[in-house]
Amino acid sequence: MQQIEIEPGTVLDGELIVTDKEGKPDFEAMMRRFQTNLVKDRQQVQYVVFDVIYRNNQNVSRMPLVKRKELLADFLGPDTELLAQIKYVIGYGKELYDAIKQEHLEGIVQKQAQSVYEIGKRSHSWLKVIDYNFAEVMISGYLKNKLGWLLQFDNGVYAGMMELGIPSEAKNVFYSIASQLITREKENVVYIEPIIQCKVKYRNMTSKGLLRLPSFVEFIIQ
Template sequence: MFISPMLLQTAPGPSSRSDNIYEPKIDGHRLIYSQDSEDVHLYTRHNNECTRQYPEIANYAFPYDIDLDGEIACIDPLTGAVDFDSVMSRFQARRSDTIRRLTKELPVTYVIFDILRYKGEDLRNRPLMERKAILREITLPNAHFGVIPYIEGAGEALFAQMQARAMEGIVAKRKNSVYETGRRSHAWQKVINWTYTEVYITGYRKQEFGWMAAVPGTSGKLRPAGVIELGVSPLHKQAFRGVTPQLVTGEDKEFVHLEPRLRAKVRMRNWTKSGMLRSPVFTEFIL
């Protein structure tokens, strides 16, 4: 049975409250593990079933009914870093032969951070630390399952470690918080370790909003780096519309192309392996 997960608010920065625990933020995708008898189903946060994609998780059951919340991650065996691109390769696989191959080439780990049902009992109204204690005692089916570590109080120190290791950030959780199904709650907050860069705006979408971004390539020429969709205020959009008519160089079915004379600062969740901005957010124009 799918349980809509509790969602995170965004905090402006790390804290070290004594009534919070702090966890590393894993750079994968959210996964709800649901087992009734020996029937296992895996779901994304948007209720998309992905049981077939992760046989190393779905084919191994607990000896009781259980629902878990966590993150699917791929760990680079050489660096120990979490590899988001590899997770997406696993998630997008649909052919049985591709799934079998990727299970060997890009094995996943299910990093569990909450237990929602245990031996048929709904635990969501119990305080977080009670749920953590139950989770700590269960025996995991195989080495592809793990439980997220946490510390009490020292959120700023943990965030500094995440920055030093170029990891995604941290999550702060109130110790006495219940599990608020399908809601974004201040009891759980994320602090993202943003990366900042400068880009050239080289065009815009004709239909839904989006600015084309480019960055200098190895040859010095600009190369495409993604589309900026977030963080742009109505005032910035108005200023953009005021200057773009004189910069138009052409258009295609989807985009109007511009001379690369507008620059902007963006924040993002790092670069993809193909050199694209990951989740870019507009910060400001560079004059």
């Protein structure tokens, strides 16, 4: 990344990505890229720029988003294998989201065209819309020292660990029932009979067949 030439006094907002053979962002490949010390195993990383905050040592964060996008295009130039500007459209949000779903991409970010860049804050003018997948799974255990529920598919195969989106009421219900279903304990894990079923949403399946970032939706009562 040191090969990227950005003029001094410039602060950008962006993300490092590794793409797959179809040119789509590959989260697992990105993680592997930074976990290996072998040069031959290092895949090409690209910095994708979302926004500009400082230009020529001037704070441009209060400029309207569309103006900042124009500024980016002016000084970044054409995309390269190391540096690219995120593509955007004005309007046609539903059509863009439908296209993203067809390509099995993660989602889109909706931003008000005149919005400013709120440094260090989550802007109410920006909304991330994720194309979630859904699955019905069984809970087969939980962690002792922190929130984490072990999930498995109907065929008994491990599906991943759920740590997100679990409301307090659901926790109370689960632990009151799970305490009566314990089959064994091992170090930090308590295993239970996998009879509690729930619906979860997740980003995608990993290469190992696990749910990526599963989040609780609801219990399934049959």
